[in-house]
Amino acid sequence: RISMSVGFVAVGISSLIGIAVGALAGYYGGKTDVVMLRIIEIMKCFPAFIFIISLIAFLPQSIFNIMIVLGIVSWTGVVRLVRGEFLRLRIQEFALAARASGLSDRRVIFRHLLPNALAPVLVSAAFGVAGAILTETALSFLGFGVPPPTASWGETLSQSKQYLNTAWWLIIFPGIAIFTTVTAFN
Numbered sequence: 725r726i727s728m729s730v731g732f733v734a735v736g737i738s739s740l741i742g743i744a745v746g747a748l749a750g751y752y753g754g755k756t757d758v759v760m761l762r763i764i765e766i767m768k769c770f771p772a773f774i775f776i777i778s779l780i781a782f783l784p785q786s787i788f789n790i791m792i793v794l795g796i797v798s799w800t801g802v803v804r805l806v807r808g809e810f811l812r813l814r815i816q817e818f819a820l821a822a823r824a825s826g827l828s829d830r831r832v833i834f835r836h837l838l839p840n841a842l843a844p845v846l847v848s849a850a851f852g853v854a855g856a857i858l859t860e861t862a863l864s865f866l867g868f869g870v871p872p873p874t875a876s877w878g879e880t881l882s883q884s885k886q887y888l889n890t891a892w893w894l895i896i897f898p899g900i901a902i903f904t905t906v907t908a909f910n
Contacts, residue, residue: 726876728905730791731856735849737795742802743845747833749803750810750841757807764800772797776859777868785871790863794856805848809841854909861902877902 749760776797783789813819814837822832863869864878872879877898884894 726787726870726874727857727860727878727902728853730787730794730860730870731853731909733791734794734798734856734860735852737792738797738799738852739802739845739849741795741799743806743838743842745799746803746806747810747838747841750807751814751829751833751837753811753814760803760807764803767797767800773859773862776863777866780863780868785868787870787874790860790869794859798852798856801852802845802848805844806841809844810837813837813840850909854906857902857906857909 745760749757776793779793779797780789783793819832819836822836827835860869860876861878861881864876865882866878867882869878870876880898881895884891884898887894
């Protein structure tokens, strides 16, 4: 339950950030788009897992910090999807008609363009949940995840590795649960 909740909340945070930034970059274009793309390129320069570990190392161990850090680090892919959709949709006839009728930019973005741009985001979110579950599991396995009284698949694997010769099922069943969940989301 912990790994799945971390996955859903982290993807929710990254989707909200990505949709907002991608909508602004795609709708306005020009300098706004260039600045947003440069920020994305800077974020992509850092290896994500190392960046996550370094951020979590400075924060107190809690499930909420893991959710927030995973959400903040993984928004760049969503931005690129939403930006591309907005670039495609903003020149469509319905968007031009909405702007020509005098609607505000905010209304055109949220009422007309965003509902048509969400399909790729939903697909990306399903993959993002699987990636967030794997990342949380890896963090917990390495000792950077959820504090030990709370049960997590990574923590279970970490504590069970010392019993591999005598109680192999302590590793096999959490591994099968991780594999099945991630495969289902993918």
